[in-house]
Amino acid sequence: MIGHLLPVLLTAAAALGAEPAQASLCPQAERFRPLTVTTLCLINDVRARHGLRALRPDSRLERAARRHSRDMVARRYFAHTSPSGLTPRVRIRASGWMRGRPAWTIGETLAWRSGAATPGRIVRMWLASPGHRRVLLDGRYRAAGIGIADGTPYRGARGGATYTADFGS
Numbered sequence: 167m168i169g170h171l172l173p174v175l176l177t178a179a180a181a182l183g184a185e186p187a188q189a190s191l192c193p194q195a196e197r198f199r200p201l202t203v204t205t206l207c208l209i210n211d212v213r214a215r216h217g218l219r220a221l222r223p224d225s226r227l228e229r230a231a232r233r234h235s236r237d238m239v240a241r242r243y244f245a246h247t248s249p250s251g252l253t254p255r256v257r258i259r260a261s262g263w264m265r266g267r268p269a270w271t272i273g274e275t276l277a278w279r280s281g282a283a284t285p286g287r288i289v290r291m292w293l294a295s296p297g298h299r300r301v302l303l304d305g306r307y308r309a310a311g312i313g314i315a316d317g318t319p320y321r322g323a324r325g326g327a328t329y330t331a332d333f334g335s
Contacts, residue, residue, distance in 0.1 A: 198232075198314045201284075201285055201312075201314050202223075202228065202312040202313070202314060203223075204285040204286075205285040205288065205289060205312045205314075205329070205331070206221060206223055206310055206312055208285055208286060208289040209221065209289060209302055209310065209331070212289070212293065212302060212303070213302070213303060216303055218303060218305050219305075219308070221307055221308065221309060221310040221333070222308065222309050222310075223309070223310065223311065224263065224309035224310065224311050224334065225311070226258075226261040226262050226263040226311065227258065227261065227263055227309055227310060227311025227332040227333070227334055228311030228312060228313060228332075229261050229311065229313075230254075230257045230258045230260070230261040230263070230311060230313070230332050231274075231311045231312055231313030231330040231331060231332040232311075232313030232314070232315070232330070233257065233313065234248075234254075234257055234276075234313060234330045234332075235313040235314055235315035235328045235329060235330045236313075236315040238276075238278075238315070238319045238328050238330075239315045239316070239317040239318065239319055239328050242319055242320065242321065243319055244276065244278060244319040244320070244328075245276075246274055246276065254272060254274045254332065255272065257332075258272055258332055258334070263309075263334055269335075270334060270335055271304075271306050271307070271334070271335040272332065272333060272334050272335075273301040273304060273307065273332075273333040273334075274301070274330065274331065274332050274333070275292055275298045275301050275302065275329075275330075275331045275333075276328075276329065276330055276331075277291055277292060277298075277328070277329045278318045278319055278320075278323075278326060278327065278328040278329065279291070279318075279326050279327065280318055280323040280324050280325055280326035281324065281325055281326055282325075283325075283326045283327035283328075283329070288329050289302075292331075301331075301333060302331075304333070306335040307333040307334060307335055308334065308335060309333070309334045310331060310332065310333045310334070311331070311332045312329065312330070312331050313329070313330045313331075313332070314327050314328070314329050314330075315327065315328045
């Protein structure tokens with residue numbers, strides 16, 4: 167098994183406008199729906215054990231996360247910032263999630279795993295990493311979107327999947 171993780175947390179206190187994104191789901195997103203639901207459920211189970219409220223699914227955060235996972239696989243990189251300079255803040259803003267919010271906090275966790283990249287394995291990887299654990303158990307977050315793409319960001323890794331989880335206050 168090969169797998170890697172990367173967390174990030176950003177906070178701002180300024181309203182940032184963005185054009186609303188289209189709300190349609192593509193067939194590939196529907197294929198991953200059971201996995202994204204399971205991943206969020208597992209995260210919420212851990213949050214409940216720590217006395218935190220459940221995160222509600224947010225389609226805009228999910229869209230931003232899904233697009234980032236696909237981009238990492240397609241362009242063969244593993245980072246919060248894309249080779250063209252798109253940061254989590256820029257990607258989430260483009261989804262329309264920040265529109266009308268005078269203050270916000272966002273977080274992001276990334277993971278990829280070759281082989282069986284099940285939601286349970288990914289969430290366990292995140293929880294075993296102090297940085298990821300902090301993001302998953304941050305009480306400020308109220309919403310999340312999980313994005314999963316087939317494959318990994320690295321050539322030579324067989325099978326697997328790449329996960330992005332975007333969180334917002």
